[in-house]
Amino acid sequence: MSMNSGGRPGARKYRVWDPLVRITHWGVALGVLLNAALTDPEGTLHEQVGYVVLGLVVLRLLWCIVGPRMARFAAFPPSPAAALAHVRDMLGGDRAVHLSHNPLGALMAYNLWLTLLVLSITGIMMGTVAFFGVEWVEEVHEAAYGWLMVSVALHVGGVLFDQWRTGVPLVRAMIDGRKAVARDRPVK
Amino acid sequence: MNATAGKLLRPGGPDERRAAVLAWMVVIQALCALFFIGDVVFDLYAGDGQAPGHLWLEGFVALVLVFGLGVLIVELRQLLARMERVTASLMAARGEMAEVIEAFFSDWGLTPAERDVALMILKGFDNESIAGIRGRAVGTIRAQSAAIYGKAGVDGRTQLLSLFMEELLAEPE
């Protein structure tokens, strides 16, 4: 798993995110940005971007089952107990680094995926004859959108915080697939 | 000799490029499959007087796309698994190689400075580069390499390297 070639001296490199994980991540992020800020919510482009985001999320979830070890549900199970333990470890000054998502990050990933599913499914419903103009569908769509914005802010904040805390350039890892971990930090 | 050229599995190496191309194909084909499936479902519900032949054709295309997607996913999965295996055995081999090198160096009684130089010789650096990296005169490095070859009982760089290759490739006794 680890790669020693290149990078900062004193850092081990671990190949963690395969290209499919990275493409789907940045594709989803781009789609969310487009639909939140640029496309006309009534327009077809908004709908089409929504379909693409849904497709990417579904593909990523499929990859959580058939993908390589690091990309699977099993590598970052949703566990509030583990998240709490992780917070305790952090406060206790634990220096270990998680190769996959840390347990808090894992909860955020599931939250983001669920929110995106709710958002795109209600979005599609709003375009169907059966649900056109139905109020609760629109309300759920709006609420999911608000929640997604809060979540994305927390997500990016959390990534930057953990990057600072562990010294592992996480954003770069989402770009080139490798986590560079300082030699004096154990990995989990 | 360029010591970084031709490393197995370096970033951007052939395996990584292949994996990236495959992943892009999986993503694009998944979106196409979704589009056709969505279209079929939509046509089934709307039923707006389209010829059944059209529906069959779309359904067939969707099926072919999904099948192709499955093939691509299996392919990508196998490639990634192989990359992981190669990396794992490379790590194991590196660890063992380091031990073998360490054993030889101790056996020959190299000084710490000679160890550093010998390691760089093994990595393929020439005297000028080693002098540059260590901030010493080329003459110093030349003298140190001569001492290393003397202690190892070889007459030069090539023989030194072949000592280690032999150790790696020999049948275990």
Ligand code: HEM
């Ligand atoms: C705008 C919408 C965004 C969404 C919906 C989103 C969603 C997600 C999701 C679902 C994951 C889990 C990834 C997986 O396992 O496949 C993730 C991970 C990640 N995201 Fe985002 N993301 C967004 C934006 C960003 C931005 C702007 C950045 C850069 C600062 C970023 C950096 C990361 C990183 C570094 C990870 C991996 C974290 C780790 O190492 O555990 N994301 N994101």
